[in-house]
Amino acid sequence: MNQIFVVNSGSSSIKYQLIDVETEEVALSGLIERIGEPGSATPDHETGMRQLLDKVGSLQNIIAVGHRVVHGGSLFDSATLVTDEVESQIHELSALAPLHNPANLQGIRAAKKALPDVPQVAVFDTAFHQTLPSAAYTYAIDAELAAKHQVRRYGFHGTSHKYVSEQAAIFLHRPLAQLKTIVLHLGNGASVAAIDGGVSVETSMGMTPLEGLVMGTRSGDVDPAVLIHLHRQAGLDFDELDTLLNRHSGLLGLTGNGDMRDVQDAASRGDAKAEAALAVYRHRVRRYIGAYIAHLGGLDALVFTAGVGENNVLLRRRTLAGLEFLGISIDHDRNELVSKKARFISPEGSPVAVLVIPTNEELEIARQAHALVS
Incomplete structure (x- = not known):
């Protein structure tokens, strides 16, 4: 059995699913909340990741960890294998998504420590919309200022829009x-x-x-x-x-x-x-x-x-x-x-x-x- 471990890491939570890639059935799912909050049994994301992997049991079937990352800017137009450089780029893009990217990055780093030999894959909410024509993504402000500070339309919910539009065609x-x-x-x-x-x-x-x-x-x-x-x-x-x-x-x-x-x-x-x-x-x-x-x-x-x-x-x-x-x-x-x-x-x-x-x-x-x- 080949499984993908899907992680959606928030600032104080980790939502997860273990999905069999052959049947596309969910073998396990859950949510760890209140990470780092006073009185919580989960002081940080690394501890939270270990806790949820204990629930998973056998880790030998996990062939990759798929991470939801909110903002990929104009750098990422598809799912990307996480390297040190990609981690750094996700961090730099936190300026565009300060509430989301840092939390997503915490989940990636926790998963890398817990599963060091398993590929980590970042899937960006913005990636699907990288096909927007320039007329659609350009804001009519000073062009040099916009370029310097990465001001443009990126779009979100791309993972959902891609999935649903493809399912509509199948249906x-x-x-x-x-x-x-x-x-x-x-x-x-x-x-x-x-x-x-x-x-x-x-x-x-x-x-x-x-x-x-x-x-x-x-x-x-x-x-x-x-x-x-x-x-x-x-x-x-x-x-x-x-x-x-x-x-x-x-x-x-x-x-x-x-x-x-x-x-x-x-x-x-x-x-x-x-x-x-x-x-x-x-x-x-x-x-x-x-x-x-x-x-x-x-x-x-x-x-x-x-x-x-x-x-x-x-x-x-x-x-x-x-x-x-x-x-x-x-x-x-x-x-x-x-x-x-x-x-x-x-x-x-x-x-x-x-x-x-x-x-x-x-x-x-x-x-x-x-x-x-x-």
């Missing part, structure tokens, strides 16, 4: 190269990607995961002058503005609750704030759908994925209401069906296939790691 029994697809990855973090023939050509997240759709606690798109205004008029400094946009905005900022399920429940009880917030959320999604159909020059498939996208029946229906003129419509009974499998929610014979496809980023990381080491 539809159509060549990926012939499909024009929009993937809506709607979770606590949310993004949308336009994918032409399996290639990402546009995506909503930008230099950081803050740009784009309304999210659980993140604002998404906002006029940059708002920050200048709040600095001058409300006296907010840069750290406070960062906290505002990343942690106290989105659904949380609009309603006081960042969980879509709770906001939806509140709206169903007549809460005006919750209903207004959902209207903003849906409006932003619809705006991107329209823009990305224009970029693609048509549309074959529109796919919902991630926690909100896969499970929120009402949100899907209300978001797409009135888009029949674009060939996009929903079948009520299909949309109401609760399932963990890929499925149509559009009517039979609809010009655009509207699908719900569960994402599986861990499996995609395992596939990419296996392809690299084999």
